[in-house]
Structure formats: structure tokens, C-alpha cells
Amino acid sequence: MLGLNTSIIGKVVIYYREVTSTNEVAKLGNFEEGTVIVADTQTMGHGRIGRRWESPPGGLWMSVVLHPRISTEDLPKLSFLGALAVVRTLSEFSIQGKIKWPNDVLVDYKKIAGILVEKRGDNVVLGVGLNVNNEAPENATSMAEILGTSVPLIEVFRALVTNLDELYKMFLSSPASLLEMAKKEMILGVPVRIIGDGEIEGIAEDIDELGRLILRLSDGSLKKIVYGDVSLRFL
Numbered sequence: 040m041l042g043l044n045t046s047i048i049g050k051v052v053i054y055y056r057e058v059t060s061t062n063e064v065a066k067l068g069n070f071e072e073g074t075v076i077v078a079d080t081q082t083m084g085h086g087r088i089g090r091r092w093e094s095p096p097g098g099l100w101m102s103v104v105l106h107p108r109i110s111t112e113d114l115p116k117l118s119f120l121g122a123l124a125v126v127r128t129l130s131e132f133s134i135q136g137k138i139k140w141p142n143d144v145l146v147d148y149k150k151i152a153g154i155l156v157e158k159r160g161d162n163v164v165l166g167v168g169l170n171v172n173n174e175a176p177e178n179a180t181s182m183a184e185i186l187g188t189s190v191p192l193i194e195v196f197r198a199l200v201t202n203l204d205e206l207y208k209m210f211l212s213s214p215a216s217l218l219e220m221a222k223k224e225m226i227l228g229v230p231v232r233i234i235g236d237g238e239i240e241g242i243a244e245d246i247d248e249l250g251r252l253i254l255r256l257s258d259g260s261l262k263k264i265v266y267g268d269v270s271l272r273f274l
């Protein structure tokens with residue numbers, strides 16, 4: 040039926056053999072909402088906290104341009120949206136991924152994907168890096184390594200775009216429901232160390248309505264950790 044299956048993400052896909060960073064291209068351009076920028080390789084792929092992101096051929100390196108009319112406080116939820124879309128995509132390939140707050144997807148505690156949400160003017164960019172057939176960096180993994188065989192990249196791309204689109208539509212109508220769904224896939228209830236300005240240890244107990252991590256400290260009190268320049272290590 041006409042008009043009932045309107046996708047937002049993936050109507051326009053721009054493919055590059057090589058770019059500096061798909062997030063940079065997406066941030067700087069004047070693209071319509073839902074445009075996907077994807078590249079075989081990135082020469083300057085980056086992650087959170089200015090970290091370098093290795094992007095050789097064989098991996099999925101892509102960014103989605105979004106123009107959500109949402110408050111800034113809901114923006115971190117887009118990172119969970121990206122991570123949840125990756126978890127759903129992996130499960131279509133019989134791989135069980137879990138979300139590590141705030142922006143990683145792990146398989147058996149090894150990183151398989153990272154999400155980077157950035158904003159420039161009206162452009163909100165949701166970048167996803169997923170190790171598919173590329174050799175993963177140390178302590179990380181890839182879909183091919185887990186499955187013991189290479190995976191058609193185009194199928195992974197299609198599945199991811201479909202999952203992102205579905206979840207984005209849900210997010211626009213109810214950011215809170217999206218958060219609840221992502222929480223179910225998050226590694227919680229385990230001891231962690233948060234590294235930011237200083238270091239703090241506790242049990243990663245829950246996520247609040249703004250996507251902050253609720254940490255239970257050894258004296259029983261609770262501390263909220265804001266999504267920002269912090270990283271999390273499992274103890």
C-alpha cells in the first residue's frame with residue numbers, strides 16, 4: 040500500500056572507496072535526513088575521546104545524517120540506538136552481541152563495533168564501525184573471526200540500515216522506549232572502573248532516563264556518570 044512503508048534511513052546511500060572519515064563527510068555536507076555515507080576504507084577514522092579507529096577494507100564504516108528535532112539531552116540515546124541496531128544485525132547472523140555503555144558492542148567481552156554520535160550545526164551524525172571481514176585490532180573481534188568464514192558485506196550493510204531505520208522511527212515517537220530496549224542488551228550488574236578526570240570503581244547497576252550510568256559505590260551510595268569523555272573498563 041502506498042506510503043505506509045516509508046523509510047527514513049537509507050533512501051540515499053553515498054559510497055566512497057576511500058574517505059578521511061565518513062563522520063567528517065556527513066558532518067560537513069548538506070545532506071537530506073537519512074542519507075548514509077559508507078566507505079571501503081577511512082584514512083582518518085576516529086572514535087570517542089579522539090581515539091583512532093582502524094578502518095581497513097572488509098569492515099563496515101558508515102555514517103547516517105539525521106536531523107532529529109529532539110533535545111540535546113536525548114542525543115546520547117542515539118548512541119544506544121546505533122549499538123542496539125548492531126546487536127540486532129549481529130543476531131541475524133547468529134552472533135550474540137552485548138552493549139557496553141556508552142557506545143561499544145562486544146561479543147564475549149571483545150569489541151566488535153563502536154558508535155560515534157557527533158553534531159555540527161543541524162547535522163547530527165551517527166557513525167558505526169563494525170568489524171566484518173577485516174582483521175580486528177588486538178583484543179577486538181570481527182564477524183568473520185567469530186563465524187570462521189567471511190560474510191557478504193552488502194548483506195550486513197542492508198541489515199544494519201534496516202535496523203537503524205526501524206529503531207530511529209521508534210526513537211522519534213518514544214525516546215524512552217528506545218532506551219528501555221537498549222538497556223535490555225546492556226552489560227549491567229558487573230564491577231567496572233570509570234576512567235575520566237580520575238578513576239572510580241563500582242557496580243554498573245543501571246542506566247537512568249538520560250542515558251547516564253548509575254554506579255553503586257562500595258559504601259552503598261549511587262553515583263551517576265554522564266556520557267562524555269569517560270571510558271569504562273570491566274574489572
Ligand SMILES: O=C(O)CCCC[C@@H]1SC[C@@H]2NC(=O)N[C@@H]21
Binds near residue numbers: 059063099155
Ligand atoms: O569506538 C568508538 O569510540 C567509536 C568508533 C566509531 C567508528 C566509526 S567508523 C564510521 C565513522 N567514521 C568515523 O571516523 N568514526 C565512525
